[in-house]
Amino acid sequence: MTTVDTPFALLDTARLDRNAARLRDRLAVLGVPLRLHVKTAKSVEVARRVHGDGPITVSTLAEAEHFADAGYRDVLYAVGLSPHKLPRVAALLRRGVRLTVLLDSTAQAEALTSFAREEGLRVPALIEIDCDGHRGGVQVTDPALPEIGRTLGDNLAGVLTHAGESYFAYTPETLHRAAQHERDVAVAAADVLRGAGLACDIVSVGSTPTAHAATDLSGVTEVRAGNYVFFDLVMAGIGVCTTDDLALSVAVTVIGHQHDRNWVITDGGWMATSRDRGTQAQAVDQGYGLVAHLDGAIIPGLVMTGASQEHGVLSTRDGSPVPDLPLGTHLRILPNHACATAAQHDRYHLVGGGTWTRHRGW
Amino acid sequence: MTTVDTPFALLDTARLDRNAARLRDRLAVLGVPLRLHVKTAKSVEVARRVHGDGPITVSTLAEAEHFADAGYRDVLYAVGLSPHKLPRVAALLRRGVRLTVLLDSTAQAEALTSFAREEGLRVPALIEIDCDGHRGGVQVTDPALPEIGRTLGDNLAGVLTHAGESYFAYTPETLHRAAQHERDVAVAAADVLRGAGLACDIVSVGSTPTAHAATDLSGVTEVRAGNYVFFDLVMAGIGVCTTDDLALSVAVTVIGHQHDRNWVITDGGWMATSRDRGTQAQAVDQGYGLVAHLDGAIIPGLVMTGASQEHGVLSTRDGSPVPDLPLGTHLRILPNHACATAAQHDRYHLVGGGTWTRHRGW
Numbered sequence: 174m175t176t177v178d179t180p181f182a183l184l185d186t187a188r189l190d191r192n193a194a195r196l197r198d199r200l201a202v203l204g205v206p207l208r209l210h211v212k213t214a215k216s217v218e219v220a221r222r223v224h225g226d227g228p229i230t231v232s233t234l235a236e237a238e239h240f241a242d243a244g245y246r247d248v249l250y251a252v253g254l255s256p257h258k259l260p261r262v263a264a265l266l267r268r269g270v271r272l273t274v275l276l277d278s279t280a281q282a283e284a285l286t287s288f289a290r291e292e293g294l295r296v297p298a299l300i301e302i303d304c305d306g307h308r309g310g311v312q313v314t315d316p317a318l319p320e321i322g323r324t325l326g327d328n329l330a331g332v333l334t335h336a337g338e339s340y341f342a343y344t345p346e347t348l349h350r351a352a353q354h355e356r357d358v359a360v361a362a363a364d365v366l367r368g369a370g371l372a373c374d375i376v377s378v379g380s381t382p383t384a385h386a387a388t389d390l391s392g393v394t395e396v397r398a399g400n401y402v403f404f405d406l407v408m409a410g411i412g413v414c415t416t417d418d419l420a421l422s423v424a425v426t427v428i429g430h431q432h433d434r435n436w437v438i439t440d441g442g443w444m445a446t447s448r449d450r451g452t453q454a455q456a457v458d459q460g461y462g463l464v465a466h467l468d469g470a471i472i473p474g475l476v477m478t479g480a481s482q483e484h485g486v487l488s489t490r491d492g493s494p495v496p497d498l499p500l501g502t503h504l505r506i507l508p509n510h511a512c513a514t515a516a517q518h519d520r521y522h523l524v525g526g527g528t529w530t531r532h533r534g535w
Numbered sequence: 536m537t538t539v540d541t542p543f544a545l546l547d548t549a550r551l552d553r554n555a556a557r558l559r560d561r562l563a564v565l566g567v568p569l570r571l572h573v574k575t576a577k578s579v580e581v582a583r584r585v586h587g588d589g590p591i592t593v594s595t596l597a598e599a600e601h602f603a604d605a606g607y608r609d610v611l612y613a614v615g616l617s618p619h620k621l622p623r624v625a626a627l628l629r630r631g632v633r634l635t636v637l638l639d640s641t642a643q644a645e646a647l648t649s650f651a652r653e654e655g656l657r658v659p660a661l662i663e664i665d666c667d668g669h670r671g672g673v674q675v676t677d678p679a680l681p682e683i684g685r686t687l688g689d690n691l692a693g694v695l696t697h698a699g700e701s702y703f704a705y706t707p708e709t710l711h712r713a714a715q716h717e718r719d720v721a722v723a724a725a726d727v728l729r730g731a732g733l734a735c736d737i738v739s740v741g742s743t744p745t746a747h748a749a750t751d752l753s754g755v756t757e758v759r760a761g762n763y764v765f766f767d768l769v770m771a772g773i774g775v776c777t778t779d780d781l782a783l784s785v786a787v788t789v790i791g792h793q794h795d796r797n798w799v800i801t802d803g804g805w806m807a808t809s810r811d812r813g814t815q816a817q818a819v820d821q822g823y824g825l826v827a828h829l830d831g832a833i834i835p836g837l838v839m840t841g842a843s844q845e846h847g848v849l850s851t852r853d854g855s856p857v858p859d860l861p862l863g864t865h866l867r868i869l870p871n872h873a874c875a876t877a878a879q880h881d882r883y884h885l886v887g888g889g890t891w892t893r894h895r896g897w
């Protein structure tokens with residue numbers, strides 16, 4: 174692994190396996206199947222390792238096409254559909270992929286229904302329900318909900334919620350409440366549709382924080398989660414994991430020192446870590462990431478505090494002298510946000526050897 | 536161009552040409568040649584268009600190799616050298632590339648000299664001089680400067696400064712002072728080396744802000760700049776360009792609305808724009824970017840205020856109602872930081888048709 178030139182994405186498969194087993198065990202107790210979100214790793218090898226060829230969630234149609242090429246047949250595209258993407262959706266359906274799309278407006282439903290009729294296809298669609306004001310979705314009380322359902326006709330497949338605000342929940346109680354609310358809103362939305370005489374087979378919920386905090390998922394048919402395969406400092410900051418669970422890091426090399434400023438300079442800048450500063454608003458700001466030895470042992474008090482394109486600056490949180498890290502020393506940077514950091518890399522180098530692929534693009 | 540699926544990187548070559556001509560004209564007056572930094576565009580087509588096959592600066596050895604494959608023969612690798620990268624440097628030199636490296640410590644100079652001797656190669660090196668405490672480099676008064684020069688022996692090629700703090704200069708006067716200081720420190724460092732009986736052929740300075748603010752570059756042998764080919768909102772914020780000069784944008788599509796929150800939602804999230812929030816500390820925080828119609832006309836008051844991985848949220852700066860942008864509308868997002876936004880894409884789609892490549896990796 175150290176023969177690869179730094180910076181590179183380093184993946185600890187022992188931690189990956191542990192993270193996967195943890196969620197698998199939780200969902201087995203709750204009795205709800207996982208629909209893995211592949212947007213974090215964007216890697217067929219990671220998906221196979223943690224989830225076999227089970228149902229997946231994607232964030233782009235390019236991911237759907239890539240995973241379809243690898244044999245995945247049950248795919249949810251969980252970003253609101255722009256009608257101009259319908260021909261790509263149809264092409265996947267005609268390949269035999271059970272692709273489900275997402276929408277939250279009558280305009281989208283009308284475009285989909287009209288396209289489906291012209292093409293002689295069923296295009297299964299979930300209605301996105303807003304449970305916490307995070308992003309998209311209709312309110313469960315909005316008359317638009319049954320109207321969208323009716324407009325979809327037999328393309329209606331169910332409802333979906335995503336508790337995106339749970340990323341800003343900081344106690345076990347608020348996380349648990351977010352999970353309960355995400356479930357309650359999804360089930361209530363399904364009841365609205367059923368009360369209007371419409372079918373609602375799928376009741377989909379999820380996010381990494383709520384998947385780990387839920388205790389009752391009755392009425393839910395699937396849980397989506399993706400970040401949990403790697404975890405990151407944002408997740409550690411809200412208490413969903415510990416820093417020992419972080420499976421992804423960036424391997425870097427010391428290229429200089431500024432002794433007067435108590436800085437160690439590395440060859441890993443924001444191009445390698447991303448510009449994500451997700452812990453900036455948390456109780457503990459982790460800068461651009463924590464620093465560990467190449468074997469994974471965290472160096473206490475050392476933080477990546479600065480980033481140029483190809484330079485990282487490491488310094489101590491309390492201003493104490495930086496440890497002796499001579500020119501050429503290899504280190505790991507533990508990322509704020511695994512989805513963003515992984516996106517800077519085309520492959521994963523495994524601890525112990527070997528590489529796994531990563532997909533990108535739209 | 537609108538047949539490509541959004542989000543995609545959109546490049547306006549008319550603006551690119553105008554930006555290139557502006558710096559070319561400036562440097563002609565100053566009488567100093569340009570060494571284009573290719574780290575912003577990472578595109579052979581962009582480099583050819585603005586600079587022919589002239590001397591270039593790179594931020595990674597992968598860039599050096601990629602541009603060498605395309606015929607570039609005068610390349611400066613302007614990130615402090617880790618000795619473990621020396622075999623890749625030697626391979627480029629043996630291909631006939633005049634590759635120059637950068638360092639700022641005796642330890643690096645010793646490793647380089649010893650490697651060069653063993654390999655029977657001259658490995659030309661510049662000594663990085665710190666002019667503003669931004670990142671790496673030795674102080675011009677530090678006894679280490681002539682010591683590094685002596686250690687390098689005939690590998691010594693010159694000195695380099697980079698006024699990285701000029702990105703935080705906000706008036707024409709402070710920009711001009713930063714440019715003058717960058718030049719003065721570089722020339723003083725060259726004088727220190729020459730005073731110690733050492734040769735110092737190359738005196739390299741530059742950054743996009745200082746390249747546009749310098750009025751006297753006597754004693755300087757080359758100017759480095761890269762961002763200026765695209766410019767961005769950070770550069771507009773410090774007054775080096777206007778928003779009309781921005782050549783790079785991200786084309787996105789409206790996928791939804793949250794009328795109660797006065798939001799327009801697009802299919803361009805941080806995966807398409809990057810997480811860079813470079814204007815956050817400027818006088819005007821531009822969020823994740825300004826919004827323009829697909830033809831380039833800026834929509835006054837509309838800002839990309841939120842970003843998930845594949846969702847952008849547009850809202851108005853003053854809370855006035857968002858303009859009518861129906862489902863399916865195509866828009867441009869003007870980026871905070873062109874280097875970071877371009878890095879999220881594998882190619883540039885040109886206004887008027889065609890695509891140009893972009894390189895990535897290390």
